Amino acid sequence: MSIALAGAEHQGSAKRRRRLGAEIAPGIAYWFAAPSIVLLIVTLLLPIIVVFALSFTDYELGALGISFLGLDNYTALASDPTFWRGFRNTLYYVALVVPGSVLSGLLLAVLVNDLIRGRRFYQIAFFLPVTSTLIAMATVWKYLLHGRIGPVNHLLAALGLPQFEFFGDPELIMPALAVIGIWQLAGFNMVLFTAGLTAIPADLYEAAAVDGIDRPWERFFTVTLPMLGPTTMFVIITSSITAFKVFDTVAVLTRGGPQGASDVLLYTTYLEGFQYLRMGSAAAMTIVFLAIILVLSLLQSRLLDRKVHY
């Protein structure tokens, strides 16, 4: 709002400046920015304020009354075992997906980047899952991991190993979802790491070679890894944010089951808000979710400042 007001005020001084020198009045800049400013306010800033306000009320969609509850929604959350279970499951998922996708992305990037032949082939192959429609591929994965007819269990059987009911076992459900997450994210991280690798100046490797560092793994630990430091941090945080937002696979494959073992934060919030229409407590969960994402983003933007784009 203050932007629009400042704009109107500025028109006057723009005219005054126009008398002295004919540079295009900055007024035009407001016209350029206006559509975005309107959308920013209507679809983002106001909703955030509203969600914040709702989190202190007992608002339910369709209900006539609304009353102020103060921090009741938050204290209720703090003692709500369902919420905590979703929170724990989400953290578990993040703890599996982030190391898995970051390490495999790094490994693939380093190996592929050193190749003389086939670099593009590998990049395309590993990137393919990133562009695929996750929901469709998730159903494929559910089939792959199927307890009786899934090829993964066929393989385990062929190797004489025990078979698993991945989607029926509360112990295995999060790892199974994490496999899908890692499968989709590894190629994306690989491309980010590749960009970081190409930014390492070649003469550093030459200097290392002159200094007698010539084994690939020595080179990796003395030059590549330290130089990839900022990229690695960036990839870790980006992956954490992506993993924190896990929703699609849960909504389609497990619906939080079995026995709530795959309840995640966003799925719980979704059910609360859009299935049970309890807006107040869903808003409180949203605020908790936003706080976590903002902390991660803050870390990320500090890195972005250093390397605006790769």
Next chain:
Amino acid sequence: MTATVSIASIEKNFGGSRTLKGVSLEIEAGEFLTLIGPSGCGKSTLLRIIAGLIPQDGGSIAIDGQVVDDAPPKARDVAMVFQSYALYPHMTVFDNIATPLKVRRLPTLARLPVLGRWMPGLKAARAGVAEDVGKVAAQVEITSLLDRRPAQLSGGQRQRVALARAMVRQPRVFLMDEPLSNLDARLRVHMRGELAELHRRLGATFIYVTHDQVEAMTMSTRVALMMDGEIVQVAPPAELYANPSDIRVARFIGSPEINLFTAHAGPDGRIALGDEATPLRCDARGPVTLGLRPEALRIADRTTALTLKARLHRIENLGPDALLHLRHDQGGDQRATLRLPLAEIEALRRSGRLDAPLTIGADADAALLFGTDGKRLELRATGAARNDDLILQRAS
């Protein structure tokens, strides 16, 4: 197709610092005026204020007697050639040159991509644009490049396209912002000649910004030297060299730089250089600075009016002549440079005189005298001069 440009007390501040401090300048119709100065002196800013691309904070610009302070760039009838050429990267050479004409001669709708081609009744206007572009392209010899894009051109070719785009609408005033500084040395020499020729042929007013004194000296009708947001001196090139009004002008123009010595004006105005009395006199008293161009200095003989002691530091061979770099005790940075034909230096070397301390000097009429404030001081000859044909030097 030419116009006067009046610049009256132009002020410009950038972030608290005064970039232009009340600059005034009258530029005559058809003149080739060069704005020269070190980087950051405000010359490019002044050029953009004339063009209307940057608003001034004070003062006024008039073109052909009309104040244009309210006018947007396109209404000022000026064209500009940029150091980076500023060609539209996605357009062909033809479209680059045609753009200013299309904007003026075709309605907005007709300039829409694809759709615009189907606007009826503009055949004549389009043909006129094509004809004018063809003419200008022929003038700068780029007819064969009209279908290319800027990325496919060499630096020199881009330069010509930029010129053609400026020429095509026949503006009254051409503004040029260091147009040659991105070219290699050989091409630069060639383009200097072409620009001077172009100016003669078009008869338009040229305002040319450069930091290269050779460009300023070779092409201009007049040169305005700017320093720290002010014009220090405006004069024809030869005058600027021979008669600098300020020590900063003397130092900026001329390569190698002018030699400066600390001198002293006695109570009677008689100037002493170290212990040596000189035949020079001025109206000031106390410390003054004596300037001598490298080619004015020579190895002193009995007829030399101004003399001082120096030691040889190093010889720099330039081909036809050479520079002697000397050290002396007469203040300044204690260095002096002396330009002599190579043969003379060989003779000196053979005679062994270069190994001993040297006495160097110059004629009294070659001396330029500056006060402690840097302003030029008038010189008078005295009766007791060692050479009797001293010329009265007028300060400009």
Next chain:
Amino acid sequence: MTALLTRLRRQGLGPRDLAVHAFLLVFVFITLFPFYWMILTSLRPASEVFTAHFSWWPETFVGLDNFRAALSQAPLLRFMLNGVLVCAGILIVQLLTAIPCAYALAKFEFRGKALLFALVLFALCVPIQVPALPLYVALAFTGTLDSYFALMVPFFLSVFAIFLFRQVFKSFPDDIIHAARLDGIGEAEILWRIVVPSAGPAIAAFAIFSITAHWNDLYWPLIVITSPELAPPPLGMMYFADNDSGTTFGALMAAATLLTAPLMIIFLFAQRHFIRGVTMTGVK
């Protein structure tokens, strides 16, 4: 023999290179196996799906039967058409609003500019799940739930596009903009005719990013869409997978193949743009 080895090594075929290739090919196998299995199952009869042994190839080839079954069980083509309409609508509005705003932020000085940019940076961190509740309530009150508009409206503003294009426009030379002003071109025309064409690669990268994100988005359609005829591909896929009581795995995989195919095909044709898009943006 050693000469041969050296030559092979120089061509990237030395023993170590071969070991790396072998290792990477295992990863390629794991990465691509789901795609292979999806297509394989879509081409095989139901009886083979439920056999307890593994086979690489359909023993009986059923041709496109599963695809025909999938298309008759659910309006898959309609889902895809919805996806195209929604992605196109979102992308067009995003470009039309973000480009001028980014240009204003990159090349003009105006009051409130720093605040606006700070808000853009803040908004960059806020995922759709945060404003979802109030947007849903607002759409419910205006009676616009379950419409194309509801599908698109939260994404009309892409602060990410503003951020990316600002970065690109900042590096556009001021001199060319000045030259255009001297040539008499209007401000809006300078933006769309002179500045935007030079940002082609960035626009392509953003378009790919935007299309991929919204073609694959499930969360928001799941919330606002109740009529199957408005469902974009992921939601359609979810409907399809849900009533799998009567659906065979073959038809399910055929549906998955159909719904993933468009993006895959675009990717294979424009993979350079995809990969550059990721490196340029670093954001998923």
